[in-house]
Amino acid sequence: MKGHWSLDDRLERILREVPFEVPAGTAAVSVRLSYDRSQGVIDLGCGAPDGFRGWSGGARDEYTITTGWATPGYLPGEPEAGTWHVWLRLHRIPPQGLDYTLEITTSPTAPAEPVVEEPPHGERPPRRDIPAVDGLRWYAGDFHAHTLHSDGTLTIAGLAELAHGRGLDFLAVTDHNTVSHHPWLGTIDREITLLPGQEVTTDRGHANVFGDVGWVDFRQPVDSWVEHAERAGGIISINHPLGGDCAWLQPLSRRPRVAEVWHSGWWDRRWGAPLAWADAWRDDVIAIGGSDFHRHGNDGLPGAPTTWVLAEDTSRVLDGVRAGRTAVSAAPDAPLLLRLGDELLALDADGLVLVRPDGSRQVVRGDRVFLRAMDGRHRLETYENEVIALCA
Numbered sequence: 001m002k003g004h005w006s007l008d009d010r011l012e013r014i015l016r017e018v019p020f021e022v023p024a025g026t027a028a029v030s031v032r033l034s035y036d037r038s039q040g041v042i043d044l045g046c047g048a049p050d051g052f053r054g055w056s057g058g059a060r061d062e063y064t065i066t067t068g069w070a071t072p073g074y075l076p077g078e079p080e081a082g083t084w085h086v087w088l089r090l091h092r093i094p095p096q097g098l099d100y101t102l103e104i105t106t107s108p109t110a111p112a113e114p115v116v117e118e119p120p121h122g123e124r125p126p127r128r129d130i131p132a133v134d135g136l137r138w139y140a141g142d143f144h145a146h147t148l149h150s151d152g153t154l155t156i157a158g159l160a161e162l163a164h165g166r167g168l169d170f171l172a173v174t175d176h177n178t179v180s181h182h183p184w185l186g187t188i189d190r191e192i193t194l195l196p197g198q199e200v201t202t203d204r205g206h207a208n209v210f211g212d213v214g215w216v217d218f219r220q221p222v223d224s225w226v227e228h229a230e231r232a233g234g235i236i237s238i239n240h241p242l243g244g245d246c247a248w249l250q251p252l253s254r255r256p257r258v259a260e261v262w263h264s265g266w267w268d269r270r271w272g273a274p275l276a277w278a279d280a281w282r283d284d285v286i287a288i289g290g291s292d293f294h295r296h297g298n299d300g301l302p303g304a305p306t307t308w309v310l311a312e313d314t315s316r317v318l319d320g321v322r323a324g325r326t327a328v329s330a331a332p333d334a335p336l337l338l339r340l341g342d343e344l345l346a347l348d349a350d351g352l353v354l355v356r357p358d359g360s361r362q363v364v365r366g367d368r369v370f371l372r373a374m375d376g377r378h379r380l381e382t383y384e385n386e387v388i389a390l391c392a
Contacts, residue, residue: 006097010090014203015219017047017085020104024081027110031086032062035100042100045087049080052215055177057201058091059151066110072149073178091203118157121190125167125333128347133340136310139317140332141170142302144208144239144260144290150175153295160190163302167332170314171302172197174208177218193314199239200225205248206239208260210318222250235318237288240265241277255282258321262289262328262390264300269387286321287377287390289328303332327391337380337391344371344378344391352380352388
């Protein structure tokens with residue numbers, strides 16, 4: 001099948017569904033998309049008679065779905081007979097338009113599953129000496145990272161090993177518009193808790209949904225994402241709201257409380273816009289951070305930044321977030337500011353400046369200092385007003 005998408009097509013309806021028939025007895029469905037990638041981007045996905053079967057966006061040009069396995073980003077399972085759809089999102093279409101070719105094949109036999117080698121398991125750095133608070137502990141983690149199930153380069157085990165080696169206790173795996181990674185998270189034994197997540201991704205903003213809540217339909221209005229997350233017991237977070245061409249521009253009836261205030265793209269933290277945005281978004285924002293790791297040499301490493309959550313254990317991290325018990329630092333071993341009841345603990349922060357919610361400032365003297373706390377968000381800065389740590 002050959003065709004041409006115009007810029008007018010994109011503006012009329014950005015997501016297109018190309019139907020095709022799958023006969024009874026099919027063991028494998030394969031789709032291949034071809035176009036000139038130097039001219040534009042067409043995202044790729046799949047819907048079946050029973051609903052969502054996968055999404056890979058612009059990361060892949062082909063996928064295979066079989067009973068026993070599927071291309072990362074897609075759900076394995078028997079290819080049911082009936083009308084399926086190739087999903088094509090016209091992400092970037094130039095003024096002259098974009099030619100494409102779509103090849104769809106069904107087969108009564110399934111190809112062998114590709115073999116993937118996983119990295120060996122190593123040691124993690126020592127844990128920092130942080131007191132417990134009323135039976136709860138502070139855990140270090142990252143709320144934004146990607147794998148081969150979307151546009152990352154590492155397997156789930158590879159990502160978990162990297163995060164474990166960085167000293168993290170938990171990691172949310174948030175691949176774009178898919179939940180194909182969710183069934184595998186509990187099978188990875190790398191001494192780190194992997195939280196199910198998905199980055200619901202559109203051209204006008206991204207949001208992470210955390211928890212085992214099922215697939216969130218990115219094709220629907222954002223209010224439905226919020227309702228889905230709440231109905232299923234999850235949490236939704238607004239991602240990198242000031243992030244270049246993926247800044248938050250979506251309309252919302254009710255603004256979520258959790259927001260990725262600190263993203264790896266905040267490379268010059270003297271720039272106060274993320275904090276100003278958070279204050280303008282709503283007056284009780286729960287700040288979290290995310291590396292948005294995709295591959296080595298791109299974005300931040302897992303834990304850059306690190307989100308700290310005060311929780312009963314790593315399986316209850318989302319409860320800690322809901323309660324607003326969060327802090328963010330530049331890395332797992334970077335200067336840190338934590339709330340311990342009515343006090344703050346500043347670790348490895350000698351010479352930094354504590355900024356309280358009322359604007360008052362105090363120089364931190366020493367590497368392990370207890371300070372008076374107020375209601376609201378505190379932060380550590382350098383003398384040049386560079387943000388070093390945040391604390392609820």
